[in-house]
Amino acid sequence: xxxVHAARRLRLRERCAAAGSTAALVSREPNVRYLCGYAPAGAxxxxxxDRDLLVLPREPSGDPAEGRMPEDVGHVVLPSPEGxxxxxxxxxxxxxxxxxxAVEEHHLTVARHRAIAKVAPRLRLNDLGGVVEQLRLVKEDxxxxxxxxxxxxxxxxxxxxxxxxxxxxxxxxxxxELERRLVDHGADGAAFPTCVGTGPNAGAAHHTPSDRRxxxxxxxxxxxxxxxxxxRCEVGRTFVIGTxxxxxxxxxxxxxxxxxxxxxxALVPGVAHRDVDRVTRQVVEAAGYGDLxxxxxxHGVGLEIHEDPRLSPAAMGKLDACVxxxxxxxxxxxxxxxxxxxxxxxxxxxxDGGPELLTITTKExxxx
Amino acid sequence: xxxVHAARRLRLRERCAAAGSTAALVSREPNVRYLCGYAPAGAxxxxxxDRDLLVLPREPSGDPAEGRMPEDVGHVVLPSPEGxxxxxxxxxxxxxxxxxxAVEEHHLTVARHRAIAKVAPRLRLNDLGGVVEQLRLVKEDxxxxxxxxxxxxxxxxxxxxxxxxxxxxxxxxxxxELERRLVDHGADGAAFPTCVGTGPNAGAAHHTPSDRRxxxxxxxxxxxxxxxxxxRCEVGRTFVIGTxxxxxxxxxxxxxxxxxxxxxxALVPGVAHRDVDRVTRQVVEAAGYGDLxxxxxxHGVGLEIHEDPRLSPAAMGKLDACVxxxxxxxxxxxxxxxxxxxxxxxxxxxxDGGPELLTITTKExxxx
Numbered sequence: 001x002x003x004v005h006a007a008r009r010l011r012l013r014e015r016c017a018a019a020g021s022t023a024a025l026v027s028r029e030p031n032v033r034y035l036c037g038y039a040p041a042g043a044x045x046x047x048x049x050d051r052d053l054l055v056l057p058r059e060p061s062g063d064p065a066e067g068r069m070p071e072d073v074g075h076v077v078l079p080s081p082e083g084x085x086x087x088x089x090x091x092x093x094x095x096x097x098x099x100x101x102a103v104e105e106h107h108l109t110v111a112r113h114r115a116i117a118k119v120a121p122r123l124r125l126n127d128l129g130g131v132v133e134q135l136r137l138v139k140e141d142x143x144x145x146x147x148x149x150x151x152x153x154x155x156x157x158x159x160x161x162x163x164x165x166x167x168x169x170x171x172x173x174x175x176x177e178l179e180r181r182l183v184d185h186g187a188d189g190a191a192f193p194t195c196v197g198t199g200p201n202a203g204a205a206h207h208t209p210s211d212r213r214x215x216x217x218x219x220x221x222x223x224x225x226x227x228x229x230x231x232r233c234e235v236g237r238t239f240v241i242g243t244x245x246x247x248x249x250x251x252x253x254x255x256x257x258x259x260x261x262x263x264x265x266a267l268v269p270g271v272a273h274r275d276v277d278r279v280t281r282q283v284v285e286a287a288g289y290g291d292l293x294x295x296x297x298x299h300g301v302g303l304e305i306h307e308d309p310r311l312s313p314a315a316m317g318k319l320d321a322c323v324x325x326x327x328x329x330x331x332x333x334x335x336x337x338x339x340x341x342x343x344x345x346x347x348x349x350x351x352d353g354g355p356e357l358l359t360i361t362t363k364e365x366x367x368x
Numbered sequence: 369x370x371x372v373h374a375a376r377r378l379r380l381r382e383r384c385a386a387a388g389s390t391a392a393l394v395s396r397e398p399n400v401r402y403l404c405g406y407a408p409a410g411a412x413x414x415x416x417x418d419r420d421l422l423v424l425p426r427e428p429s430g431d432p433a434e435g436r437m438p439e440d441v442g443h444v445v446l447p448s449p450e451g452x453x454x455x456x457x458x459x460x461x462x463x464x465x466x467x468x469x470a471v472e473e474h475h476l477t478v479a480r481h482r483a484i485a486k487v488a489p490r491l492r493l494n495d496l497g498g499v500v501e502q503l504r505l506v507k508e509d510x511x512x513x514x515x516x517x518x519x520x521x522x523x524x525x526x527x528x529x530x531x532x533x534x535x536x537x538x539x540x541x542x543x544x545e546l547e548r549r550l551v552d553h554g555a556d557g558a559a560f561p562t563c564v565g566t567g568p569n570a571g572a573a574h575h576t577p578s579d580r581r582x583x584x585x586x587x588x589x590x591x592x593x594x595x596x597x598x599x600r601c602e603v604g605r606t607f608v609i610g611t612x613x614x615x616x617x618x619x620x621x622x623x624x625x626x627x628x629x630x631x632x633x634a635l636v637p638g639v640a641h642r643d644v645d646r647v648t649r650q651v652v653e654a655a656g657y658g659d660l661x662x663x664x665x666x667h668g669v670g671l672e673i674h675e676d677p678r679l680s681p682a683a684m685g686k687l688d689a690c691v692x693x694x695x696x697x698x699x700x701x702x703x704x705x706x707x708x709x710x711x712x713x714x715x716x717x718x719x720d721g722g723p724e725l726l727t728i729t730t731k732e733x734x735x736x
Contacts, residue, residue: 207429
C-alpha cells in the first residue's frame with residue numbers, strides 16, 4: 001500500500017504547488033489516514049519540501065484499526081500530551097524548507113491557528129481547503145475492496161439478526177447485538193451508531209435506539225454498517241414483525257422501495273448529484289409523502305460515513321465512476337412509523353455493468 | 369433543573385459583561401448542554417441581550433440521552449442541514465440587541481469563524497475562551513448525583529463480569545459485553561470506549577481491545593465507565609487470571625496500589641494539582657518504575673470524560689471541593705503486561721469525610 005499513499009501525497013503536493021504553497025499541514029484524521037495509511041487520534045502530517053513527517057501526540061498504541069505506521073514517512077512523538085502536534089509540525093516546517101504552509105482551515109480551530117502563526121511567524125499560512133477531501137472522492141480499487149468487505153460483514157450481521165427471535169427485545173439490545181456481530185465477523189467496529197427503530201420509531205431519521213420492545217405488527221427498521229481497515233459502509237432495511245403486513249405498510253413500503261430503486265438506477269457517471277435526489281424524491285412526492293422525505297437521499301462513504309457527494313436538491317456537481325454512495329430514502333409517518341431502505345453502491349459505467357450494489361441483503365418486505 | 373440552567377446562564381452573562389461583551393455564542397456540545405440541559409449534535413446556544421436562543425441543525429430527535437428541550441429557552445431549526453447553526457445564530461444576534469459576540473475560538477474552526485464574521489460584519493467578535501469550562505469545573509449536587517449513579521452502574525457491570533468465565537474469551541468480546549451491561553443497568557451508553565487488556569496488553573495506556581484471548585496466569589486490566597444524563601465516570605481494575613499471582617505480579621500490583629492510594633488520599637481542597645501527581649508518582653519512582661508511568665495520573669470528569677483539572681507534573685492550580693477527578697496510575701512492563709488502578713472520586717473537605725470514592729469495586733488483587 002505504501003506506493004499508493006506516496007502517490008496520493010504526490011498529488012497533494014502538486015495541488016499545493018499549483019496554489020503557490022511549498023508545504024501542507026494535514027490535521028483532519030481521515031485525511032491523514034488517506035495520505036499515509038496511519039492516523040492515531042490527534043496525529044498530523046506535514047508535507048514539506050525536504051521531507052514528510054508524522055507528528056504524533058503520544059507513542060503509537062499499535063492498534064491495527066488505526067492503520068500501519070508508514071515506512072516511508074518519518075515520525076516524531078510529542079514529549080508532553082499537553083502539546084499540539086499541529087503547532088509542533090509548524091514549528092519544524094521552516095527547518096524542512098517550507099516558507100508557506102497550507103493548513104486545513106475547515107478543521108483547525110481559531111485558537112490552534114493562532115498558536116501555529118505564533119510559533120512560526122515567518123511562515124505564510126494559507127488555506128488548504130477541502131483539497132484532500134476532493135482527492136478522496138473517487139476511490140481506488142483497494143479502497144472499494146475494503147468497502148466491499150465492510151458491506152459483506154454488515155450483510156452477515158444483519159442476516160443473522162433476521163434468523164433470531166425479535167419480538168419482546170428492545171431496540172437498544174438489538175443495536176448492541178448487531179454491533180457485536182459486526183466485530184465477530186471481522187469489523188474494526190461499527191461505522192456509525194447502529195440505528196434500530198420499531199413501531200412508531202421505525203423509519204425515523206436520527207432515531208436513537210430506545211427501550212421500546214418489538215411487538216407483533218410493528219415495522220422494524222435497522223440501519224448499520226461495518227468499519228474495515230478504516231473504510232465504512234451502510235445498509236438499512238425495514239421489516240414487518242410476525243403477522244401479515246397491513247395494507248398501509250405494504251403501500252408505504254412499495255413507495256419507498258420504488259423510490260430507492262429509482263435512485264440506485266440513476267447512479268451512472270455524469271449524472272448530476274441533484275438529479276439522483278430528484279428521481280428518488282419524485283416517486284415519494286407522487287405518492288403524496290414528499291414532505292415526509294428527508295433533505296438528502298444519499299451521500300458518499302469511505303474513510304468517513306458521510307462524505308461528498310451529497311445527494312440533495314441543492315447539491316452541485318456530477319457523479320464520477322468509482323464513487324461509493326448510499327441511496328437511503330425514508331418516509332416516517334409521525335405516530336405510526338415508517339420505512340427506510342438504505343444501500344451502499346459504487347457508481348459504474350453501464351459498460352462495466354452499471355451501479356455496483358455492495359449491500360446485497362434482500363429488499364423484499366419480509367414478515368419476521 | 370431549569371432554574372439551575374438559568375442560573376448558569378446568568379453566571380456566564382456576568383462573565384461576558386465583565387469582559388465587555390453583550391452576547392455569547394456557545395458551540396461546544398458539553399458547554400451547550402451545561403447551560404441549557406439539552407444538546408443534540410451541532411446545536412449552538414446564543415445568549416443575547418433580548419433573549420436566549422438554541423439553534424438546532426435539524427428537528428429534535430427526542431433522544432433522552434441528548435437531555436430535555438429547555439422550556440425557558442426558545443429554539444429555531446435550520447431549514448437545511450447544509451446550514452451552520454453558529455452562522456445562523458450570529459446572523460440573528462444583532463436583531464436581539466447584540467453588538468459584540470464572544471465565541472469559543474478553541475472550538476470554532478477558522479472557516480466557521482470567517483463565515484460568522486461575514487454574515488454579521490457589524491458584530492464585534494471576541495474570544496469567550498474556556499469560560500464555560502471554568503464554570504463547569506466545580507460541580508453542583510445534581511451533577512455529582514448523576515456521576516454517582518454512573519459510577520454505580522459501572523461497578524455493577526464490572527462486578528457481573530468478575531462472576532463470569534473469563535479464560536478463552538477475547539479482549540474485544542469482554543469489552544462489548546461490559547458495554548452491553550452498562551446499558552442494561554441504565555446507562556445512556558459508555559462514557560468512553562471500554563478498554564480490556566490481557567497478558568502483555570494488561571495495564572497498557574490507550575490499548576484497544578484485540579482478539580487476544582484471556583489465558584491462565586494473565587494480568588487482566590479492565591477500564592470502563594457509564595454515561596448517565598450526560599455525566600461520565602471511570603473505573604479501572606487489574607486482576608490475575610486463574611492461578612495464584614506470580615511474585616512479580618504481586619510486587620507490581622502493590623506498587624501501583626500504594627501509588628493510587630497516595631493519590632486518592634491527597635484529594636483535599638487546596639492541594640496543588642501537580643502535588644497529587646507528585647505524591648502518586650513518587651511511590652512508583654521509589655520502586656524504580658517511574659519512567660513507565662504515564663504523563664498524567666488523573667483528570668477531572670463530568671459532561672466530558674477528560675476535563676480540567678489535569679493531574680500532571682506541569683499542571684497549574686489547586687483542587688477545589690466538589691470537583692470529581694480520576695486517580696489512575698498505571699505501570700506497563702513492555703512484553704510482560706502491567707497494572708492500572710483507576711477510581712473516580714469527589715474532592716471533599718476533611719470535615720465532610722475527605723475524598724468521596726464513587727467507584728467502590730474492590731481493589732484487592734483478585735485471582736479469577
